Amino acid sequence: MPEGHTLHRLARLHQRRYAGRAVEVTSPQGRFSASTVDGQVLRKAEAHGKHLFHVYGPDATVHVHLGLYGTFTEFEHPVVDPVGQVRMRLVGETHWTDLRGPTRCEVLTDAEVRALRTRLGPDPLRRDADPDRAFAKISKSRQSIGVLLMDQAVLAGVGNVYRAEVLFRHGIHPLTAGHRIDHALWGELWSDLVVLMRAGVKIGRIDTVRPEHLPEATGRAPRQDRHGGEVYVYRRAGLPCLVCGTPVAMADLAGRNLFWCPGCQPS
The missing domain is CATH 3.20.190.10 (MutM-like, N-terminal)
Structure with a gap:
């Protein structure tokens, strides 16, 4: 989708x-x-x-x-x-x-x-969005942050790729309960989503890898995937993490594939 x-x-x-x-x-x-x-x-x-x-x-x-x-x-x-x-x-x-x-x-x-x-929840790509509306629901929920980020009534526009990537970039295990995400951490997640999603609007694909982990910086082969874009964990199950080398894990969460690095995102 x-x-x-x-x-x-x-x-x-x-x-x-x-x-x-x-x-x-x-x-x-x-x-x-x-x-x-x-x-x-x-x-x-x-x-x-x-x-x-x-x-x-x-x-x-x-x-x-x-x-x-x-x-x-x-x-x-x-x-x-x-x-x-x-x-x-x-x-x-x-x-x-x-x-x-x-x-x-x-x-x-x-x-x-x-x-x-x-x-609908607030949309990180809209200038009228209020991130505290999303936090009000997240901070009271025992559901995992991995589920909450995909709930369009909590946060509008985030799908499986942005969900996996923003959690990786902040070292958060996707099964962490929403109420364990404090306001400061939520602010960092929101700000990162704004940056990543605006870049997606500009270039027409999802790129989430920091400059120091890109192929030209590390010498690795570029990603080959029909979705395009350089990502850390999405659709990389079993492959080594670009940061720590741990094999990327995959599981089913609420009917969608969930991707994370057990090394960088400890439970």
């Missing part, structure tokens, strides 16, 4: 290409009712966590959640006939975009948007 930086990149792209102009919005697949926004001016594209919002006007916001299989594909004119199951198509003055396979694609009223966003 795409993590929050991907949705913020999409929001910025759609803001540049479509905002301030009338947009043709259709559903070639026929599973999305686009009539209320078709031909309207896109006022703003923004993201909150893993949710994308195209705001057309009062009580007319298209909400998209990509889920596991949703994808946007972007094109320049000329427009061609749809290929496959296109849930939503946007056509602007110079570009057009197809959306396939999302979990949600719907037009919401302003009240529905507010209700949805109220259910």
Whole structure:
């Protein structure tokens, strides 16, 4: 599932290409009712966590959640006939975009948007985010920090990669109970997430390895993985830790693969 930086990149792209102009919005697949926004001016594209919002006007916001299989594909004119199951198509003055396979694609009223966003935790990529809202839940919870970081009602936008990497970077075992994370440590985690996720928005991939551990500094081979990016523990089970050499561990936690270094993140 795409993590929050991907949705913020999409929001910025759609803001540049479509905002301030009338947009043709259709559903070639026929599973999305686009009539209320078709031909309207896109006022703003923004993201909150893993949710994308195209705001057309009062009580007319298209909400998209990509889920596991949703994808946007972007094109320049000329427009061609749809290929496959296109849930939503946007056509602007110079570009057009197809959306396939999302979990949600719907037009919401302003009240529905507010209700949805109220259910989400603060997003490290939003300037209006309040990290203390997340800490208030974390500090009272006996659930593990590994579970809490993935709970979108606690913290919006963090997925499996950022979860694994930020915990490694701060030497925290992922099964540490939330109430054992003090306010100062939470501040460090939050600040690191802001930096890492902003970098993800900028370059379009997740890189979490500090300069002294990069291939060019250590002489190791670059990471070969379809996800790209240099990481410490994510999808590196059984391989030596880039810092201490201990084999990276993997386990199942709440239905998701959990990665950590037993040497750098002792229980």
